[in-house]
Amino acid sequence: DTTAYTMIPLRGRLPGGRLLSGGRGTEPRASGPARHCWIDLYASDDDAASFQHLSQPAPDTGYGGNPPTLTLLQDERLCLVYGYRNPPFAIHARLSSDGGQTWSEPITVREGAGNHDLGYPRTVQRPDGKLVTVYYWNDHAQGERYIAASVYTV
Numbered sequence: 001d002t003t004a005y006t007m008i009p010l011r012g013r014l015p016g017g018r019l020l021s022g023g024r025g026t027e028p029r030a031s032g033p034a035r036h037c038w039i040d041l042y043a044s045d046d047d048a049a050s051f052q053h054l055s056q057p058a059p060d061t062g063y064g065g066n067p068p069t070l071t072l073l074q075d076e077r078l079c080l081v082y083g084y085r086n087p088p089f090a091i092h093a094r095l096s097s098d099g100g101q102t103w104s105e106p107i108t109v110r111e112g113a114g115n116h117d118l119g120y121p122r123t124v125q126r127p128d129g130k131l132v133t134v135y136y137w138n139d140h141a142q143g144e145r146y147i148a149a150s151v152y153t154v
Contacts, residue, residue, distance in 0.1 A: 015076065019044040020100055021051060022080060024065040037065025039082060041100050057094050057103040062086035066119040069133070073125055079154060081109065081133050083119020088112055091121060091135055095154055109133055109150045114140040129153065 013019055021044075026037045039058035042051040058068070062085030071079045078096040080103070090111035095104040121135040130153050137148040 014072065014099060017045070018099070019048055019051075020054070020070060020078070022057070022068045022070045024061065024067045024082075026065050032063075035064070037061045037063070037085075039065075039068050039080065041070075041080075043100065054100050055096075055103065057096065057100070058082055058092070058106075060086075062089075063116045069121045069123045071123045071125060071131070073131075073154075074129060077154075079123060079125075079131065081121045081123045083121065083135065084111075085116035085118065089114070089116055089118060091119070091133065091150065093131075093133075093154060107154060109152055110137070110148075114138045114143055117145060126151075 021042050023040050025040050027035050038061055040056050041054045043054040044051045057080050061082055064085050066083035068080050068082040073079055078100050079093055081093045084090040084092045088111045091109040092106040093109050094106055118137050119135055121133045123131055123133040125131050130151055132149055132151050134149045136145050138145045
C-alpha cells in the first residue's frame, strides 16, 4: 500500500541545522470525497541524505488534500498553513513550539469558499510579526478562481 506525496520544504534550517519537509499524503486506492488526505512532516539531520517521519500536523485536509507551506516564525515556532477542502472550505494554520513534534488545533485563516478548489498557500512573516498568506480562492462553485491574501496574527 503506497501513499502518494507532494513534498514542500521549509525555507532555511531550524536552529541546530535540522531540515524539515511537509508532504500531502493521499490514499492512492480511494477516489472522490471519501479519499483520506493528510499532511506528514519529515526531518533530516544529515543534510537531506535521509528523512525520518516526525509527525502528522494535519490528520485531515479534506477532499483531495492540499500541499502545505511551512514557515519558521521570528519566535522560532513553526507555522504550517494549508487548504482544507471539505465544507466550510477554508485556509487553516497550525503552530508548533517544539520543532514540529506536536501541533496546535487548526486556526482558521479564512473560510467559506465556493467549493474545494482552493489553496496552495505560501506564507511569509512581516517585520511587525504579522503573517501574510497568499493562496488561490473562489467565492462561488462555478466562479472564477483568483489569488487572495490574508494578513493575520497567530
